[in-house]
Amino acid sequence: MRKPPNPRLVLAVAILLPGMGQVLNRQPIRGLIFVFFVLLLGAFTLKTAAPEVSFVGKVSGGLFVWAMAVFDAYKTARIRHALWQHKENAPR
Numbered sequence: 001m002r003k004p005p006n007p008r009l010v011l012a013v014a015i016l017l018p019g020m021g022q023v024l025n026r027q028p029i030r031g032l033i034f035v036f037f038v039l040l041l042g043a044f045t046l047k048t049a050a051p052e053v054s055f056v057g058k059v060s061g062g063l064f065v066w067a068m069a070v071f072d073a074y075k076t077a078r079i080r081h082a083l084w085q086h087k088e089n090a091p092r
Helices: 007-016 020-024 028-048 060-089
Strands: none
Touching: 007 020, 007 028, 007 060, 020 060, 028 060
């Protein structure tokens, strides 16, 4: 079994680029799905928000999905890393 990436590295990359944490976790289709929904919901809230709403409020749908993608990537990386450590430390 190949060593999984460090969960902190996955977290840092996921914060910077939506969907890339999933790609590091070897789940590229899942990453593309997250990117699609970040763009879709960001565009939707941008078009439907009132004019007086701040920019963050206007793209809040996309930011919410991005936050879920960060959480998902980090959680998956931590689980995979813990399983790998357990297998490495198991008596043979």
